[in-house]
Amino acid sequence: MARALVTEPRLLLLDEPLAALDVSVKTDIRRQLRSVLRASSAANLLVTHDLLCYRQPRVAARGRCRRPGIAEPVAWPDQLR
Secondary structure, eight states: OHHHHHTOOSEEEEESTTTTSOHHHHHHHHHHHHHHHHHSSSEEEEEOSOGGGOSSOOEEETTEEEETTEEEEOOOGGGOO
């Protein structure tokens, strides 16, 4: 995480960052991760299958962020520059 943040990225993609962790430490690590991400100026995209842990899960499909009954546009990669 430190290596990724030291370059001050505009976008940080976290693909299953907690997947390999034991259940007994996930809660603490998740709290620390949330704190680090809030302190960062980078937008972050967290990909996980552990949807029970997040209050407002979103699923992206074909460039749109989807949740039950609502589709919201999201930025394409060329718009993030």
